[in-house]
Amino acid sequence: MQAFRYSQPKSIDNAVEANGRQNSKFIAGGTTLVDLMKLNVEKPTALVDVNGLPLDRIEPSSDGGLKIGALVRNSDLAWNSNVKQRYSVLSEALLAGASPQLRNMATTGGNLLQRTRCYYFRDTNYQCNKREPGSGCAAIDGFHRIHAVLGGSEHCIATHPSDMAVAMMALEATVHLRGAQGERSVALNDFYLVPGTTPEKENVLEPGELITYVTLPPLPQGTRSHYLKLRDRASYEFALASAAIVVQVSGGKIQHARVAMGGVGTKPWRSKEAEQALQGREANEHTFRAAAEAALKPAKPLRDNAFKVELAKRAIVRALQVTTQTA
Amino acid sequence: MPKTRDPEPLVDSKEKNSADASNTQPLFGRFSRRSFLTQLGAASLAATTAPLAHAAAATQAPAETTEKTAVPGAVPVTLKINGQTHQIMLEPRVTLLDALRENLQMPGTKKGCDHGQCGACTVHLNGRRVNSCLSFAIMHQNDEITTIEGLAQHGELHPVQAAFIEHDGFQCGYCTSGQIMSGAALLKEPIGKEDVDVREAMSGNICRCGAYNNIVAAVQQVRQSA
Numbered sequence: 299m300q301a302f303r304y305s306q307p308k309s310i311d312n313a314v315e316a317n318g319r320q321n322s323k324f325i326a327g328g329t330t331l332v333d334l335m336k337l338n339v340e341k342p343t344a345l346v347d348v349n350g351l352p353l354d355r356i357e358p359s360s361d362g363g364l365k366i367g368a369l370v371r372n373s374d375l376a377w378n379s380n381v382k383q384r385y386s387v388l389s390e391a392l393l394a395g396a397s398p399q400l401r402n403m404a405t406t407g408g409n410l411l412q413r414t415r416c417y418y419f420r421d422t423n424y425q426c427n428k429r430e431p432g433s434g435c436a437a438i439d440g441f442h443r444i445h446a447v448l449g450g451s452e453h454c455i456a457t458h459p460s461d462m463a464v465a466m467m468a469l470e471a472t473v474h475l476r477g478a479q480g481e482r483s484v485a486l487n488d489f490y491l492v493p494g495t496t497p498e499k500e501n502v503l504e505p506g507e508l509i510t511y512v513t514l515p516p517l518p519q520g521t522r523s524h525y526l527k528l529r530d531r532a533s534y535e536f537a538l539a540s541a542a543i544v545v546q547v548s549g550g551k552i553q554h555a556r557v558a559m560g561g562v563g564t565k566p567w568r569s570k571e572a573e574q575a576l577q578g579r580e581a582n583e584h585t586f587r588a589a590a591e592a593a594l595k596p597a598k599p600l601r602d603n604a605f606k607v608e609l610a611k612r613a614i615v616r617a618l619q620v621t622t623q624t625a
Numbered sequence: 626m627p628k629t630r631d632p633e634p635l636v637d638s639k640e641k642n643s644a645d646a647s648n649t650q651p652l653f654g655r656f657s658r659r660s661f662l663t664q665l666g667a668a669s670l671a672a673t674t675a676p677l678a679h680a681a682a683a684t685q686a687p688a689e690t691t692e693k694t695a696v697p698g699a700v701p702v703t704l705k706i707n708g709q710t711h712q713i714m715l716e717p718r719v720t721l722l723d724a725l726r727e728n729l730q731m732p733g734t735k736k737g738c739d740h741g742q743c744g745a746c747t748v749h750l751n752g753r754r755v756n757s758c759l760s761f762a763i764m765h766q767n768d769e770i771t772t773i774e775g776l777a778q779h780g781e782l783h784p785v786q787a788a789f790i791e792h793d794g795f796q797c798g799y800c801t802s803g804q805i806m807s808g809a810a811l812l813k814e815p816i817g818k819e820d821v822d823v824r825e826a827m828s829g830n831i832c833r834c835g836a837y838n839n840i841v842a843a844v845q846q847v848r849q850s851a
Contacts, residue, residue: 299718301698301716301717301718302717302718303717304700304717304761304763306764325761325764328759328760328761328764329741329756329759332720332741332758332759332760332761333740333741333759335718336739336740337740345717345761347764349764373753373814377815396829397744397756397828397829397830398754398807398810398811398814398826398829399741399744399747399754399755399756399807399829400741400756400759400829402750402753402754402755403755403756403759403760532825532828533824533825533828534828534829
């Protein structure tokens with residue numbers, strides 16, 4: 299591991315200022331960053347420890363939604379009574395991710411910025427355009443069973459690994475940022491970037507910019523939500539395919555539907571095609587399958603990951619069944 | 626399970642003295658497997674006839690501290706572990722796990738994968754379980770750190786430790802301290818009552834011997850008797 303300078307600023311302004319230097323990184327839970335520093339994939343020369351900042355609270359927001367501090371730990375967010383009752387898809391997604399130990403460390407802001415689990419990204423012996431721009435992609439011709447079927451390019455097919463972010467996509471979260479230029483807010487849907495020709499750029503964060511809060515809007519009355527994660531083991535494994543569903547049905551018709559997927563996209567993947575296929579339709583098997591087909595229509599599977607297309611469709615159908623079945 | 630403590634000196638000699646004075650007497654003399662092997666190695670070839678006696682003599686020799694051996698970039702770090710304060714010099718890139726094992730001579734916390742995948746390094750930070758391999762020691766100067774060495778209180782095993790013995794919750798033992806730290810922490814977590822809930826809550830601790838059934842039984846016995 300490369301040596302680094304360490305600082306622990308006590309205010310957000312000082313943290314942003316301290317991270318203005320080149321090759322400096324914020325550290326919070328450290329569960330992704332320390333791992334990748336040990337592998338020499340991440341090589342910051344300075345770490346700004348943000349754990350002392352006052353960003354660790356979950357509060358009601360003025361519009362009736364929820365304001366989540368960037369330093370709220372994944373376990374605290376998952377077990378928060380407000381989250382469990384009103385945003386169960388988020389609680390379920392968090393509890394499906396990582397292990398209890400990691401969830402006690404990992405933060406809301408850090409989870410959004412998790413790096414991919416692509417084997418070739420994590421191993422410096424291989425080419426990787428995300429790690430070393432222009433070096434090539436070893437995954438496209440390599441083993442790519444775990445890789446993306448949506449949003450890939452000829453330069454990168456690495457999936458985004460987060461479960462939490464998928465739930466937040468379906469909940470239409472907003473990310474609040476603080477940088478040297480001041481504050482700004484970005485819809486989570488616009489926060490992530492697909493790889494295109496620049497897979498090293500995964501989101502719209504400017505150098506030195508800090509995630510301070512994530513806000514969730516209130517949901518329509520009677521909305522139900524669910525996160526379904528499919529993986530190689532029963533627990534403690536990244537998703538091969540997952541579905542986050544937020545849906546409200548009245549009179550047998552779907553009034554409101556949000557669909558997002560994990561494990562299949564180069565970013566947490568919201569499918570507006572699926573949402574359109576659900577909006578205003580009868581809540582039945584036929585509609586669900588049509589929505590799933592629409593969601594995966596843009597998929598470009600490769601040799602080893604073609605199974606994910608059908609797997610993701612079934613995840614969507616099953617999650618829709620769970621959220622719409624009458625008690 | 627005998628409670629043992631390593632005789633190697635702590636880096637800070639002041640701390641060492643207070644630690645020695647306040648510690649309860651180890652149940653198994655001043656030996657541990659590690660001190661035995663370390664001293665055996667140092668004794669080299671000549672001591673083959675009476676390694677135990679030789680090692681015993683060596684451990685009682687005055688403590689040679691490794692203090693102030695200048696590591697470039699090391700800074701003073703204060704850690705509160707098992708109720709005792711330790712002041713040591715550490716480079717910022719030393720993980721909490723390495724600080725415990727290599728700098729503070731507390732090898733009860735194990736290094737398995739060193740990447741947050743196996744759970745062998747599980748310790749408690751302010752009562753919550755975490756992977757000590759994925760955090761830098763310098764980040765925990767205000768935290769209460771509890772390791773397996775500090776789980777037993779007043780010479781009494783923690784109920785999870787006792788239940789692991791009763792149910793044979795291990796085979797080779799390498800993952801055991803992490804399993805026990807995890808099991809002890811989950812007693813305070815809002816998880817369900819069933820075996821399947823314990824399996825899920827213990828999934829961050831891998832046991833390659835496959836002692837899972839007995840581990841679940843041990844944890845469940847403690848939860849049901851609580």
